[in-house]
Amino acid sequence: MTSVPPPAPTKPVLSSYVVDQWVTPDGDGEPVHSAVTGELLCQVTAAGIDVGAMVRHAREVGGPALRAMTFHDRAAMVKELVGVIAEHKDELYALSAQSGATKKDAWVDVDGGMGVLATYASKARKELPNAHVAVDGPPEHLSRDGSFLGQHVWTPREGVAVQINAFNFPCWGSLEKLAPALVAGMPVIVKPASPTAYVAEALYRHLLASGVLPDGAVQFIAGHPGDLFDHLDGRDVVGFTGSAATAEHLRGHRAFTARSATFVAETDSLNASVLLPSAAGDDGHVERFVREIKRELITKAGQRCTAIRRALVPEAAVDAVVARLQDAFDGLTIGDPTDESVRMGALVSASHREDVAQTVDKLLAGCRRVVGDGDLDLVGDVDPAAFMVPTVLLLEDPDFEAVHELEPFGPVTTVIPFRDAAHAVDLVRRGGGSLVASVFGDADDPDAATLFTGIASHHGRLLFVDATDAESQTGHGTPLPHLVHGGPGRAGGGEEMGGVRGIHHYMQRTALTGSPELITNLTGRYAPGAPRNLDVEHPFKLTYDQIRIGDALLTDEREITLDDIESFAALSGDTFYAHMDDEAAKASPIFEGRVAHGYFLVSAAAGLFVWPDPGPVLANFGLENLRFMTPVYPGDRIRLYLTCKDKVTRREPDQGTVTWDVEVLNQDDEVVAAYDVLTIVKREVPA
Numbered sequence: 190m191t192s193v194p195p196p197a198p199t200k201p202v203l204s205s206y207v208v209d210q211w212v213t214p215d216g217d218g219e220p221v222h223s224a225v226t227g228e229l230l231c232q233v234t235a236a237g238i239d240v241g242a243m244v245r246h247a248r249e250v251g252g253p254a255l256r257a258m259t260f261h262d263r264a265a266m267v268k269e270l271v272g273v274i275a276e277h278k279d280e281l282y283a284l285s286a287q288s289g290a291t292k293k294d295a296w297v298d299v300d301g302g303m304g305v306l307a308t309y310a311s312k313a314r315k316e317l318p319n320a321h322v323a324v325d326g327p328p329e330h331l332s333r334d335g336s337f338l339g340q341h342v343w344t345p346r347e348g349v350a351v352q353i354n355a356f357n358f359p360c361w362g363s364l365e366k367l368a369p370a371l372v373a374g375m376p377v378i379v380k381p382a383s384p385t386a387y388v389a390e391a392l393y394r395h396l397l398a399s400g401v402l403p404d405g406a407v408q409f410i411a412g413h414p415g416d417l418f419d420h421l422d423g424r425d426v427v428g429f430t431g432s433a434a435t436a437e438h439l440r441g442h443r444a445f446t447a448r449s450a451t452f453v454a455e456t457d458s459l460n461a462s463v464l465l466p467s468a469a470g471d472d473g474h475v476e477r478f479v480r481e482i483k484r485e486l487i488t489k490a491g492q493r494c495t496a497i498r499r500a501l502v503p504e505a506a507v508d509a510v511v512a513r514l515q516d517a518f519d520g521l522t523i524g525d526p527t528d529e530s531v532r533m534g535a536l537v538s539a540s541h542r543e544d545v546a547q548t549v550d551k552l553l554a555g556c557r558r559v560v561g562d563g564d565l566d567l568v569g570d571v572d573p574a575a576f577m578v579p580t581v582l583l584l585e586d587p588d589f590e591a592v593h594e595l596e597p598f599g600p601v602t603t604v605i606p607f608r609d610a611a612h613a614v615d616l617v618r619r620g621g622g623s624l625v626a627s628v629f630g631d632a633d634d635p636d637a638a639t640l641f642t643g644i645a646s647h648h649g650r651l652l653f654v655d656a657t658d659a660e661s662q663t664g665h666g667t668p669l670p671h672l673v674h675g676g677p678g679r680a681g682g683g684e685e686m687g688g689v690r691g692i693h694h695y696m697q698r699t700a701l702t703g704s705p706e707l708i709t710n711l712t713g714r715y716a717p718g719a720p721r722n723l724d725v726e727h728p729f730k731l732t733y734d735q736i737r738i739g740d741a742l743l744t745d746e747r748e749i750t751l752d753d754i755e756s757f758a759a760l761s762g763d764t765f766y767a768h769m770d771d772e773a774a775k776a777s778p779i780f781e782g783r784v785a786h787g788y789f790l791v792s793a794a795a796g797l798f799v800w801p802d803p804g805p806v807l808a809n810f811g812l813e814n815l816r817f818m819t820p821v822y823p824g825d826r827i828r829l830y831l832t833c834k835d836k837v838t839r840r841e842p843d844q845g846t847v848t849w850d851v852e853v854l855n856q857d858d859e860v861v862a863a864y865d866v867l868t869i870v871k872r873e874v875p876a
Contacts, residue, residue, distance in 0.1 A: 202232045203390050206397055206409040207239065208246045214238065218412060219383050224289035224535040225525055227572035233383040235412030243378055243408050244420040247349040251376030251405025256345050260317040261838060263372050266401055268310035271303050273399040274360075274392070278303075281360060283527075284388045288359075289535030289575060291526040294489045302364035305686070308670040309368035316689050317372075319838050320713045321345075325698060327814075328708065328716050335718040340708045343696040345374030348424025348450075350695055351417065353439075355430040356382035356537050357492040359389040365670065365686055366428045371406065373695035375426065378417075379409045382431070384537045386411045418442045423449040426695055430494070433457040433679055453694060454681035455674070457596050459620035461499040462665055463613050463640060465630030469506035477659050478629040479513040482602055485666050486579040487521065487533040491600035492541075495625050495666035498596055500581075501613050504606045507583070511559050511604060514581050518560055523576060525569025536599055539574035545599035549580060555589025556582035556603055593619035610636035614643030622678020627652040627665040649676035649684065715739055715834040715850055728833060729800035733845035733870040741832040744797040746856070749785050751823040757789040785821040790862050794853050798831045805871040807844065815864035819855065826856040834865060843872050 202218050204211040218234025255263060274281070278299050285295040317323050325341035332338075350370040354362045363379055370377050381389035393409045396402065410417075421427070421444040429436055433456040444450040462481060468474035478500075485497040502510045526534035536542040549558075561580030567573055582603040584592055592603050593616070607613040617626055617640075626648050628640050632655040645651060650672060654662055668674040673687035685691055701708060705718035721741035725731070728740050758764050766773040767780050774780040791812070800806070821827065835848040847870045853862040 202234060203386055203411040205235055205238050205411050206393065206407070208242055208408070209404050211394075212238065214412070221384060221387060222538065223287045223572075224537050224539075224575040225287060225569075225571050227539070227574060230287060231387050233386050233412045235410050235415060238410060238412075238415065240410065240415050240417040241420045243410065244349055244417070246405050247376035247378060247408060248347065248424070249405070251403065251407075252345075252347055252349070252374070254403035255371065255374045255376060255406055256321065256347075258374070259319050259321055260313050260323065260372060261319040263374060264310045264313035264317075267306050267313075267368055267371055269401045270396055270399070271306045271310070273395055273401065274299065274303050274306075277391075277395045281388060281392060284391055285359075285385075286526045286534070288356075288385045288388065288537055289490060289526060291531060291534045294526070294534065297488065298358045298360045301358075302361040305361065305365045305670045306368050308688075309372055309692075312671075312688050313372045313692070314838075314840065317692075318713065318835065321374075322712055323696075324712050324714050328705075330717075331702065336704060337702065338705055338708055338716055338718065339700055339702045340712060340716065342699050342701050342712060343693060344699065346424050346426065346695060346697055348375065348422070348426065350375040350377045350426045350428065351380065351421065352377060352428045353380045353414075353431065354382055354389070355494070356384040357489055357494070359385040360392050362430055363389060363392070365668075365674070367407070368670070369686070369691035370426075370695045373692045375695040376405055377407050379407065380414050380417075381409075381411065383412070384541070418444040418450075421448065421450045426451040426453065428683075428685065428694075429454045429456075429681075431456065433681070436681055451694070453675075453683040453685065455494060455624070455676075455683050455685065456679065456681035458494050458622075458624040458676060458680045459498045459593060459596055460495055460623045460625050460665070461501055461617045461620060462497045462627040463501040463617065463629065464503065464506065464510065465628065465634055465636045465640075466503040466505075466609065467634050467636065468630035469503045469509075471631075473656060473659075474629050474631075475506070475510065475513060477654055479510065479517055481627065481629075481654070481665050482514065482581075483517045483579075484664065486581075486600040486602060488666065490533055490536050490577065491579070491602075492536060492598055493666050495668060497602050497627070497665055499592065499616075499620065500602050500604045501607050501616055502604055504608060507604065507606050511581070511583060514604070515560055518579050521579065522568050523565070523578065524567035525571050528569050531568050533579070533600070535571070535575040536577055537575070539572075542575045542577050542599070545577060545597050545601065548595050548597040549582070549601055551595055552582055552591060552597065552603065555586035555591060556584050559583045559604070561601075590619070593621070610639040611643075614640060617644045618647050620647070620679070622676055622680045622682075623648050624668075624674070624676040624680050625650040625652065625665060627654060629654050631655055632657065647677060649673055649680065709739065713738060713835075715832055717850070717852075721830065721832050727800050728831065728849075729798075729806045730804050732805040733836065733838075733847065733872040735873075736833050736836065736847060736870070738833055738836065741830055742798060743830055744828050746826045746828045747793055747797060748826045749790075749793070749821055749823060751783070753789065753793070754783065754785050754823065757786050757792075761786070761788070763788070780820055782822060785823075785825075787817040787862065790817070790821060790827065790853060791815070791864070793827065794829050794851060794862070797827075797829055798851075807869045807871060809866060809868050811867040813848075813865040813867065815862070817862050819859045819861040821855060821861050827853055827861065829853045831866075838872070839869070845870050845872050
């Protein structure tokens with residue numbers, strides 16, 4: 190009689206958050222194993238999940254709830270999420286270790302994700318209004334009399350933001366898409382990559398349990414999304430991170446080709462780092478170049494879309510750089526990422542490690558392995574199947590194009606010799622478009638300009654490292670929320686983050702045309718030519734809460750005298766000929782004689798509108814958009830309109846920023862100067 194082995198132990202199937210409740214699919218799913226020990230961690234499937242209901246719930250519940258909030262309300266909500274993650278980051282670190290991530294790798298992922306949320310919360314408060322509409326640029330004057338204006342505006346899309354993420358950054362990769370979408374006012378459906386979905390699920394369990402997010406604002410689907418795209422249309426945005434092949438397949442869906450949903454992709458990238466010819470003889474530049482390559486190979490075991498895949502080195506310096514690289518990895522500890530001595534962990538899975546090894550084998554057809562041919566000596570009691578030593582290849586066949594086409598998504602880079610800067614430009618461009626390139630050398634090196642002009646259009650980000658920024662620069666492979674992340678060509682053609690630019694991906698820009706009064710009423714920002722409310726006491730006597738858009742002051746006149754001009758010249762030291770020499774001023778093609786200093790006019794204008802006594806206006810902290818339009822001569826008289834243009838609450842609860850439109854007129858009502866004054870004004874804070 191044949192004995193039957195007992196069934197293999199099973200692990201729980203990850204749940205999905207669908208229509209504001211956690212749902213666990215029945216049956217088995219795709220198995221996910223620990224990259225470190227090989228043990229089964231969980232199963233991933235979305236079988237039976239009603240993705241159509243998720244889309245409807247996002248549009249009908251989540252969207253309206255978010256759009257009822259202002260930009261500042263949503264920014265405050267995003268900021269609260271930072272604290273939620275901070276409370277649970279030790280758990281996320283522990284889970285990340287199962288994916289092969291060291292503590293430093295987890296810091297990049299978890300704390301980096303928190304940093305993205307905090308940055309977006311801060312920038313939204315500073316750069317967007319406490320309103321539901323954001324203006325884009327100044328008004329366009331479309332009629333001679335100023336009665337018809339154009340104004341570009343941003344409003345939230347009324348769809349859903351779907352994010353499809355890669356396995357390498359289950360926290361940061363999701364949060365860098367979540368933050369701008371929520372600030373913009375779009376609900377989100379999160380779909381993580383299966384190999385690290387258990388980390389993402391833990392993250393979102395805490396975020397969704399916090400009570401910070403309104404119903405329908407965020408949903409989570411573990412496993413294949415099924416027919417999700419069948420439910421998307423022109424209102425929706427898909428943010429994808431993954432392979433170019435998958436992106437190509439998804440782009441062909443009718444959601445994008447027929448219904449015009451937006452597809453933003455970040456895909457494969459053969460990023461390059463270049464050591465300039467003149468830098469090859471400088472030990473400091475070479476050391477920094479080699480150190481950057483090492484950091485890129487060991488961080489996340491090289492599993493970063495921004496990692497250095499091609500290291501371009503001047504032909505004469507190849508041997509020296511290779512020798513440095515060989516020394517750089519001596520003593521590197523690889524193994525259990527929870528061991529404090531370990532500096533590099535595992536790849537995400539044994540199968541992925543095999544994929545990387547197979548790509549290396551293909552590259553060896555034209556390259557030679559110069560680092561990484563030793564034994565795999567691991568720290569800790571681990572399964573070696575997903576571990577790999579850092580590998581450096583040296584291109585020996587200059588006509589071997591595979592080095593510019595194949596991406597080994599792991600701890601692998603190829604040293605590529607080049608003749609001169611023009612040759613380096615050609616080699617970098619053969620990558621077909623990348624997320625980032627870095628250049629090492631002196632700031633005044635002409636070859637730096639050659640690289641910049643030659644490769645900028647092929648990259649989403651460029652990093653130049655010289656002796657000045659060597660210690661402060663954040664790294665070749667580090668995307669920052671302030672700057673755009675994405676790239677042309679094989680990098681996907683997409684663009685994420687970039688501060689407020691990233692928020693705009695989830696909004697609709699509309700050209701609004703109409704009268705100045707209508708545009709003021711719709712945007713909440715004063716447009717030139719709109720009615721002013723002069724029936725108020727001096728605006729500087731009003732608190733932030735009492736001031737209304739359009740509240741204004743028309744000042745008394747002041748005559749500008751020759752004594753004023755000469756006194757200001759003596760006080761300021763500005764003795765430009767147009768102010769001091771009547772004959773020279775008349776000889777110029779611009780002036781008819783001596784003119785008042787522009788900055789004196791600004792000072793004189795302040796004397797006309799400033800309220801001298803202590804009051805709600807606490808400080809003037811800047812001028813913006815200053816323009817001088819018409820010369821002011823001795824004997825001219827000036828007066829001005831001071832009009833409340835915009836209001837923004839500040840971080841301090843008892844303060845707000847008021848922007849005042851200043852229009853300085855002469856006795857003929859010609860505008861001689863125009864600018865914005867920024868003031869900090871006291872708020873009425875309820876007890």
